[in-house]
Amino acid sequence: MEELRMPAIHDPPYFIINRLPNGSFSFSGFVFDIWTIVADQLELRYRITPLSHGGFGSLGANDTWTGMIGELVAGRADLSIAGYYFQQDRAQVIDYVDAVPMAVTEDRFYVPRGGSTGAPAVSFGMFSSLLKPLHRDVWWLLFCTLMLVAVVVWAAVRFNHARAESAQTLREMSWGSCLLSSFMTLVCQSWVRTPDSLAARTAVLSGWLLGVLIYQNYTAILISYLTWTTVPKPISNLQEFFTEKNRETPFLTI
Numbered sequence: 001m002e003e004l005r006m007p008a009i010h011d012p013p014y015f016i017i018n019r020l021p022n023g024s025f026s027f028s029g030f031v032f033d034i035w036t037i038v039a040d041q042l043e044l045r046y047r048i049t050p051l052s053h054g055g056f057g058s059l060g061a062n063d064t065w066t067g068m069i070g071e072l073v074a075g076r077a078d079l080s081i082a083g084y085y086f087q088q089d090r091a092q093v094i095d096y097v098d099a100v101p102m103a104v105t106e107d108r109f110y111v112p113r114g115g116s117t118g119a120p121a122v123s124f125g126m127f128s129s130l131l132k133p134l135h136r137d138v139w140w141l142l143f144c145t146l147m148l149v150a151v152v153v154w155a156a157v158r159f160n161h162a163r164a165e166s167a168q169t170l171r172e173m174s175w176g177s178c179l180l181s182s183f184m185t186l187v188c189q190s191w192v193r194t195p196d197s198l199a200a201r202t203a204v205l206s207g208w209l210l211g212v213l214i215y216q217n218y219t220a221i222l223i224s225y226l227t228w229t230t231v232p233k234p235i236s237n238l239q240e241f242f243t244e245k246n247r248e249t250p251f252l253t254i
Contacts, residue, residue, distance in 0.1 A: 004047070005049065006080060007049050007071040008068070008081070009050070009051050009056070011029075011082060014030050014082065015030075015081065025050055035081045051067065051071070053066075055067045055068075056068055056069065065093065073093050149182045149185075150178040150179040154174075156195065157170060160197035165197055169193060185207045186211050186214060188212065191204065
């Protein structure tokens with residue numbers, strides 16, 4: 001039987017490649033152990049070639065594959081043993097051997113024993129807490145700015161209708177549509193329709209930039225707000241630090 005050509009990359013704990021002082025390589029890992037069992041039972045001969053670049057493989061701009069998939073597509077390899085994620089573009093050029101799953105993951109949430117099992121009651125405080133990352137004045141300023149963007153876009157479409165905007169744009173970009181689209185920038189959603197004139201497009205672009213900045217800033221502050229722990233009293237020794245940390249910081253295991 002001919003020797004099988006197998007490219008490999010360092011992907012612990014599945015496939016581990018160690019370079020020895022004499023320049024050769026040693027292999028280990030979960031996937032490699034499974035492969036050695038299969039190869040011994042089927043009496044297969046193989047030669048593993050470590051790849052220094054390309055990784056698992058991706059499709060480039062010139063429709064050529066890199067990495068281990070590129071080796072398979074080009075005919076320089078016979079098979080590859082790795083934890084590939086299934087993708088449609090990869091499935092068009094390689095065959096997945098997925099009769100037996102290599103690994104199965106399951107996400108779970110753990111809560112303290114004896115705690116409440118019911119869902120918390122919905123209250124106004126639950127929704128108002130989402131506004132805490134930004135000051136009240138900032139929210140009012142943001143609201144007024146989005147209203148201004150909607151007014152500018154609506155006016156620019158009307159004033160440039162004769163020169164640049166189509167009748168369909170004029171009909172679909174009403175005052176309500178402009179206002180809704182302006183507020184959609186806060187959640188980084190695209191507009192259903194964009195105007196054609198330079199003035200209206202400039203206003204739309206300004207609204208998008210504003211929405212991205214607010215979204216990124218709000219997300220960062222919200223994460224910091226949720227993870228920040230207030231220590232109610234000073235700490236004088238290591239035991240107090242350990243006790244305070246366990247009391248104030250909840251643990252979540254996934």
